[in-house]
Amino acid sequence: MKSDPRSRRPTNTKGWAKCWSVKKSEVEALLAEEKWTLDPEHSIPHHPAYVSDRGELLFVSASGKGLLYASRQELMEKSAARASEPQPQHVLEGNLPQGAHFIEAVPSLIDELASILKIPRESFDSSFDSLYLVEKALKKIRPKRRILEIPNLFPGLVAYAGEVMRKETGGEWFLTEVHETTGPIYEPYVRYGPGGRYMNPWLELYKSITEPGRISLHVLASVEIPHPDDLKPRVIVENEAPDDDYEFYMEYVETPQGGAYRPAMRRRTH
Incomplete structure (x- = not known):
């Protein structure tokens, strides 16, 4: 074989089964010079797959080009491992148990938030400045991902951040139902002004809890709350x-x- 693809640098991504992209002429040379057997498990119409005596796997496309895996067994093991990995889920799944009843639970969630953070209830006046008090109390919770583990703490933060947004804009709560494989998820938003403008009190909050960096509720709220010149x-x-x-x-x-x-x-x- 004039050009053996195995002598080149593999084209697979890091952590995946070792493989090489193969030209049409190289596919023909491989099939002619070595003993290959059709692999029904990996073949699909117009895209046959072949396994060699040494255990390699060769996928051939309709155009004649191919993909050569160094080991059929390694590919199957990598594929099985990936299939067993947890699938991405909606960020509110399991984190907002109030579901369709979230809006009616907002007042009680804020009451509970004050109790959890040990802040006087009267300090929760839905003002922008009150968010600094909440931030200060949250700094005591380490690691910060525990915020998602303490019952009703995350829902309480969503409720209060949303109430601040609602007061600042004169808006109203509404829910959007999203269907996931595990069932419906109810996303709470604050709608304000003409044209159905809305603000999201939970997404950036969740990111600030799960990603590096500090939690800045006042920054998150200021990003969502429209400025006078924001049309x-x-x-x-x-x-x-x-x-x-x-x-x-x-x-x-x-x-x-x-x-x-x-x-x-x-x-x-x-």
Whole structure:
């Protein structure tokens, strides 16, 4: 064989089974010079796979190019290990047990938050400055991921951050139902102003708990709360007929080319 792909640097990503991308001419040479057997387990129509006597696995595409794995066994073991890994889940799964009843639970969650953090209840006046008191109390909880383990602490923080946003904008709570494999997840938002603008009191909070860095509730809230010159709504609801199960809207998103609106649809929570 003039050009043996095995002599080149493997093309697999780190941690994956060792393999090489193979040109069409190299596929033909491999199949002609070595003994290969069709592998029904890995073959699909127009994309046959072959296993060699030495245990290699060769995938051949419809175009004739291929992918040569150094070990069929290694590929199967890596694939099995990846399949057994926990699948990504919604950040609110297990962290907001109030579900569809979250909005009605907001007052009691804030009462409980004051008790957990040992802050006088009257200090929770939904003012922006009160978030500094909450931040100071949260610094005592180490490691900070324990915030997700203490019953109703994370829901209480979501509730209070949302109440601050609601007071600042004169908005109202609403829930969006998202269907996951484990069941529905109810995402709480604060909607304000004309056009269905909304604020998210939980996503950046969750990230600040699970990722490196300190928790800055006042920063998270200031990012969500619109400034007077901010005329770009995150969401513009296009149909607001109360009898519709779904509502269509244009969502404002940031892209590498700048801000843009995209059409979307979501289930309405009555």
